[in-house]
Amino acid sequence: MSDESDEMEEIISEFITEAEESLDRIEPLFVELEQVGEDKEMLNDIFRSMHTIKGAAGFLGYQSIVDVAHTSESIMKKLRDGEISVSTDMMDVILQAVDMLRILLGHLKDHDGIEEDVSPLVRDLDTALVNAISARSDITPTALDEAPVSAEAPDAVPVEAPATIDPFAAAAAEIEAIDADEPKGPSMSDDALEAALEAAQAMRDAETSTVEEIKHDIPAAIKVDPPENAQAPLIAKATVEKAPKPKDKPQNLRVDVERIDKVMDLAGEVVLVRNRLLNISNYFDQKYANDPQTEILTETVSFLDRVTSDMQLAVMRMRMQPINKVLSKFPRFVRDMSASLSKDVELEIQGEGTEVDKTVIENIGDPLTHILRNSIDHGLESTEDRLAKGKPAKGTVKINIFQKGNQVVIEISDDGKGIDIENLKRLAVQKGIMTSEEVKNLTDDAATDIIFMPGFSTKEVATELSGRGVGMDVVKTNISSLNGYVEITTEKNVGSTFRICIPLTLAIIQALMVEVSGLKYAIPLSPIEETLKVSKDQIENITGQNVIVIRDKVCPLFELNTLLGLNYNGDKSSNSDYKHLIVISMGEKRFCIAVDKLVGQEEVVIKQLKGIDTTSSYVLGATITGDGKVVFILDVGAMSRNLLGSSKT
Amino acid sequence: MTDLKIKILVVDDFSTMRRIVKNLLKQLGYESIDEAEDGEQAYIKLQNGNYGFVISDWNMPNLDGLSLLKKIRSDPAMKDLPVLMVTAEAEKDKVITAIQAGVNNYVVKPFTGEVLKEKIDKIFDKIST
Numbered sequence: 159m160s161d162e163s164d165e166m167e168e169i170i171s172e173f174i175t176e177a178e179e180s181l182d183r184i185e186p187l188f189v190e191l192e193q194v195g196e197d198k199e200m201l202n203d204i205f206r207s208m209h210t211i212k213g214a215a216g217f218l219g220y221q222s223i224v225d226v227a228h229t230s231e232s233i234m235k236k237l238r239d240g241e242i243s244v245s246t247d248m249m250d251v252i253l254q255a256v257d258m259l260r261i262l263l264g265h266l267k268d269h270d271g272i273e274e275d276v277s278p279l280v281r282d283l284d285t286a287l288v289n290a291i292s293a294r295s296d297i298t299p300t301a302l303d304e305a306p307v308s309a310e311a312p313d314a315v316p317v318e319a320p321a322t323i324d325p326f327a328a329a330a331a332e333i334e335a336i337d338a339d340e341p342k343g344p345s346m347s348d349d350a351l352e353a354a355l356e357a358a359q360a361m362r363d364a365e366t367s368t369v370e371e372i373k374h375d376i377p378a379a380i381k382v383d384p385p386e387n388a389q390a391p392l393i394a395k396a397t398v399e400k401a402p403k404p405k406d407k408p409q410n411l412r413v414d415v416e417r418i419d420k421v422m423d424l425a426g427e428v429v430l431v432r433n434r435l436l437n438i439s440n441y442f443d444q445k446y447a448n449d450p451q452t453e454i455l456t457e458t459v460s461f462l463d464r465v466t467s468d469m470q471l472a473v474m475r476m477r478m479q480p481i482n483k484v485l486s487k488f489p490r491f492v493r494d495m496s497a498s499l500s501k502d503v504e505l506e507i508q509g510e511g512t513e514v515d516k517t518v519i520e521n522i523g524d525p526l527t528h529i530l531r532n533s534i535d536h537g538l539e540s541t542e543d544r545l546a547k548g549k550p551a552k553g554t555v556k557i558n559i560f561q562k563g564n565q566v567v568i569e570i571s572d573d574g575k576g577i578d579i580e581n582l583k584r585l586a587v588q589k590g591i592m593t594s595e596e597v598k599n600l601t602d603d604a605a606t607d608i609i610f611m612p613g614f615s616t617k618e619v620a621t622e623l624s625g626r627g628v629g630m631d632v633v634k635t636n637i638s639s640l641n642g643y644v645e646i647t648t649e650k651n652v653g654s655t656f657r658i659c660i661p662l663t664l665a666i667i668q669a670l671m672v673e674v675s676g677l678k679y680a681i682p683l684s685p686i687e688e689t690l691k692v693s694k695d696q697i698e699n700i701t702g703q704n705v706i707v708i709r710d711k712v713c714p715l716f717e718l719n720t721l722l723g724l725n726y727n728g729d730k731s732s733n734s735d736y737k738h739l740i741v742i743s744m745g746e747k748r749f750c751i752a753v754d755k756l757v758g759q760e761e762v763v764i765k766q767l768k769g770i771d772t773t774s775s776y777v778l779g780a781t782i783t784g785d786g787k788v789v790f791i792l793d794v795g796a797m798s799r800n801l802l803g804s805s806k807t
Numbered sequence: 808m809t810d811l812k813i814k815i816l817v818v819d820d821f822s823t824m825r826r827i828v829k830n831l832l833k834q835l836g837y838e839s840i841d842e843a844e845d846g847e848q849a850y851i852k853l854q855n856g857n858y859g860f861v862i863s864d865w866n867m868p869n870l871d872g873l874s875l876l877k878k879i880r881s882d883p884a885m886k887d888l889p890v891l892m893v894t895a896e897a898e899k900d901k902v903i904t905a906i907q908a909g910v911n912n913y914v915v916k917p918f919t920g921e922v923l924k925e926k927i928d929k930i931f932d933k934i935s936t
Binding site for chain 1: 868912913929
């Protein structure tokens with residue numbers, strides 16, 4: 159039955175996602191535990207996650223996952239109950255278990271059918287547990303004997319209670335009796351369990367007729383906390399008051415991403431239709447202004463306009479997730495790195511709740527990891543160097559995330575030695591990436607960008623962790639693919655900051671429609687600082703580069719039709735005495751593009767074009783405009799990199 | 808035979824588990840199944856809805872299964888509501904604690920649809936006699 163197997167498929171994929179989320183959530187806790195010591199809440203949290211993963215994996219028949227989760231869970235339980243103490247060794251081996259669970263989940267996700275031998279890990283976990291137990295002197299020998307895994311709480315059954323007045327204690331005694339036949343262990347067989355329930359029920363029925371009476375008997379023999387009972391009405395009242403607003407507790411629904419993307423796609427189409435309707439409605443408004451039907455049309459369309467904007471926002475938010483999803487693995491990463499490099503590093507994270515598009519979540523992890531690795535490996539000095547400079551021995555790396563307008567900004571800063579620009583230049587020449595002539599013309603800002611060039615690594619000997627110069631160029635490529643950009647600011651002996659800016663949403667953007675040589679283009683609005691209308695004689699030429707002075711600042715100017723290779727230049731508007739300039743600002747970089755005409759602002763849906771090299775063609779994608787035409791969306795990021803990346807006049 | 812129309816509340820913090828249990832219940836023919844992600848949410852739902860049966864996990868954040876059970880038993884409006892407790896191990900002291908708190912039955916993960924059916928039938932057999 160395909161319905162059932164579909165359901166099973168869905169359950170499995172949900173399990174993988176949920177289990178991975180659990181691991182993401184608990185992983186930073188390990189590092190925190192090492193720092194703050196034993197925190198019962200955290201230990202319990204980890205215990206519960208392992209327990210839950212084990213439970214669900216058992217249903218799905220994933221024995222390896224069950225084994226690893228079970229062993230880890232047993233350790234966590236003992237940690238939580240204070241029977242053993244948190245130690246680095248212990249954390250190491252549990253982190254290995256977390257890694258193994260990820261690997262196992264990864265195999266499930268990839269359907270690769272690869273089996274992992276988890277028995278060495280399970281043995282390690284057991285050994286760690288035994289060691290931890292023997293480290294505790296106050297542990298009883300019996301507990302030691304049954305130390306690994308199977309060791310649960312020793313028999314602490316309150317059978318001593320007077321059986322005659324208490325039906326439950328009697329039931330407990332019954333269990334003891336039945337259980338005597340069972341192999342010695344904490345678990346009960348199903349039969350024993352049933353019998354116990356039976357006994358409890360029978361006693362209940364015989365001795366008392368109502369639950370009320372039973373409860374009356376209980377406090378005498380067994381501790382069913384009376385305060386809890388006393389509190390019950392209060393709680394009931396409080397929750398009744400809450401009841402009319404069921405929204406008090408957020409309800410979650412897991413939805414397949416494909417479905418959301420479909421809605422997103424359709425919302426995009428609706429936006430396009432809305433744009434066309436707005437155009438038509440404007441036309442009618444001008445032509446048949448006195449017709450009452452026109453007024454109705456205008457009203458209806460403007461209502462559609464508002465609803466569409468709201469819908470777009472709603473769909474966009476559906477795809478947004480807190481960036482913490484990506485960041486949660488970093489404390490562990492920094493911990494491992496600082497250990498292997500023998501550098502003392504503190505990681506500070508701010509703004510982890512900032513929400514970004516799902517695509518960003520999926521693609522920002524690698525670039526961030528690369529930058530973080532770079533900051534720790536290359537940015538931060540060794541402890542001796544830091545002390546020699548009078549800096550605190552412990553280096554700090556900060557990740558700060560915030561929303562700025564319709565962009566998300568991620569800053570990764572270290573308090574290390576800063577980037578040695580002269581050294582960068584020297585290496586660039588030495589590695590044959592640039593000529594000494596080219597290097598001479600570089601501004602400091604432009605020189606830091608050498609880091610992002612393919613095949614560049616500042617350390618002569620690449621360390622195991624930072625790789626061999628692959629990485630930083632990938633950072634730039636990955637971020638560009640998210641329509642974002644990255645820039646560096648650095649100061650000697652103070653530190654460096656990598657700043658990544660990414661638009662909030664990737665699918666629908668606000669764009670400025672421009673015209674050049676009779677053709678329409680869309681320019682994403684977010685990097686546009688301003689638009690200007692200048693007379694041609696304001697444009698100056700310095701060593702072959704057109705520039706314009708805007709409020710005392712020189713800004714390089716490029717003709718859009720030259721950039722796009724549009725040689726057709728006979729348009730009447732380009733012969734006018736005025737030019738329309740669009741000032742683009744990408745971080746610290748600023749430049750102008752000259753166009754013939756500004757058409758207006760429009761919301762456009764980016765449709766990706768396959769097989770186009772965006773860097774050389776400056777085309778990001780295409781969209782359909784309000785008047786039903788296909789228009790290219792320009793990639794100003796690529797322009798900025800190509801035009802200003804390596805030299806500046 | 809248990810009434811297949813009863814409204815069942817499945818309580819578990821792990822949504823995959825809720826789904827697995829729901830799926831098993833559906834296979835057994837139950838039609839009206841609702842979920843809650845912890846004891847707290849479950850208790851609120853139980854106060855407002857007309858539930859005939861609760862299947863609850865033990866380990867949950869906010870309010871665990873045992874505390875939920877105790878709350879149910881001490882609430883006059885729902886003290887007789889049958890509760891089936893789900894856990895990963897049949898630890899003796901846990902079972903005893905659950906019995907003391909008035910659990911109707913107890914099932915150990917992982918379980919099959921048949922086992923679940925057996926447990927539910929037993930619970931309702933006992934209630935009806």
